[in-house]
Amino acid sequence: MRIAIVINKSWNIFNFRLSLVKALLHAGHEVVAIAPEDAYSAKLVAEGCGFVPLTMESKGTNPVKDMLLIRDFYKAYKKVKPDVILQYTIKPNIYGSIAAKMAGIPTINNVSGLGTVFIVQNLVSKIAMALYKFSFQFPAKVFFQNNDDKQLFLERKLVREEITEVIPGSGIDTKSFQPAAAFKRQEPFVFLMVSRALYEKGLVEYVEASKILKAKYPNVRVQLLGAIDEEGNIGIKRSLVEQWAQEGWLEYLGTSDDVASVVHGADCVVLPSYREGTPRTLLEAAALGKPIVTTNVPGCKETVVDGYNGYLCEVRNGADLAAKMEQVYLLPELQLQTMGQNSRQLAEDKFDEKYVIDRYFAAIEEATK
Incomplete structure (x- = not known):
């Protein structure tokens, strides 16, 4: 069977969907990635995946321009x-579904996060709702990454309930992502946020929390690992990130193809996002045995049992974020270690990628009957 996998970046496929690609290839299927070409496109080909370039802006919100994507x-x-198409991210989900219907090919969509159109209510978001409602008539299956997102789509009558299912994000390979052999509290203590520099990821609140913490504990290290994305109005300018770094509120680490090694050097992983699907960075943090501080919002809250493997804070509240980070900082060493072990247990019990891959195989079989 030939299976197409369609996302807004080749990077996304390689970093978040490679295990699924490998599982499909191992089962004897042909897999073709359709995405904008970037440095990771060749890596997908090296893994045995076909590749067809398709240009699309990942953050553009001009519906008239985007309608040309259908063509x-x-x-x-x-x-x-392809015999079936797996689609991820907003534009493939909407415009790809319409195109696939025209081409007579079944699709399986994955709503991996609601994005800005659900956070900011304006004309663009109203148009997006209408496009979702129209295009989501066509998929054979729509996967959601948390129940809140699924319920929101059902309440707004954007999708039929009988084709929906909730899976835990992309899952995590708990064999590849392993905690360090020996626990070690860092001196000084290290908080790490792994995210693109976007307002909706809560980076401003993270810096606010850093200022509060550093006033009491000057040696605490507050780090950011991730790309600076100045596209559209949602990305934080590089000059501002550099200013925060110069003022000492943030250590900007740039980007890395080996995120796990950076996470190993942290005591606690933080993500103050406004809303997520199921954030891959927190799944990796949990599998690597790290305590987590994140917001009590859809997607993020699924990764933390409050007080067990981390703490939940109020969204858009830097002071509350600082208070929860301080709670982790003040934990005795044994309790800090236990909290990390609890994260690992949660990853094994709830987020192992084998379950996600099995659900995809079942959905593909059902869609191609």
Whole structure:
């Protein structure tokens, strides 16, 4: 069977969906990635995946311009002739679903997060709702990454309940992501946020929390690992990130292809996001045995049992974030270690990627009957 996997970045496929790609290839399927070409496209080909480039802006919100994507998706789908298409991120989910219907190819969509159109209510978000409602008539299956997102789509009548299912994000390979052999509290203590520099990820609140913490504990290290994304109005300017670093509120680590090694050097992973699907960075942190501080919002709250493997804080509240980070900082060494072990246990029990891959195989079988 030929299976297309369609996302807004090749990087996304390689970093978050490679295990699924490998499982499909191992089962004897042909897999073709359809995405904008970047440095990771060749890596997908090296793994045995076909690749067809398709240009799309990951953050553009011009519906008229985006409607032209339907033509581009249609051409790609007619060229590849897949038996089924797996679609992720907003534009493939919406415009790819319409194109696939025109091409007569079944699709399986994954709502991996609601994005800005659900956080900010304006004309663009209203148009997006209408597009979701129209395009989501067509998929054979729509996976959601948390129950809140699924319920929101059902309440707004954007999708039929019988084609929906909740899975824990992309899952996590608990064999590859292993805690360090020996526990070690860092001196000084290290907080780490792994995220692109976006307002909606809560980076401003993270810096606010850093200022509060450092006033009491000057040696605490507060780090950010992730790309600076100045596209659109949601990215924080590089000059501001550099200013925070110069003022000592933030250590900006840039980007890395080996995130796990950076996480190993942290005591606690923090993500003050406004809303998520199921954040991969927190799944990795849990599998690596790290305490987590994150917001009590859909997607994030699923990764923390408050007081067990971390703490939940109020969204858009730097002071409350600082208070929860301080609670972790003040934990005795044995309790800090136990909290990390509890994160690992949660990853094994709730987020192992084998379950996610099995659900995809079942959905593919059902869609191609």
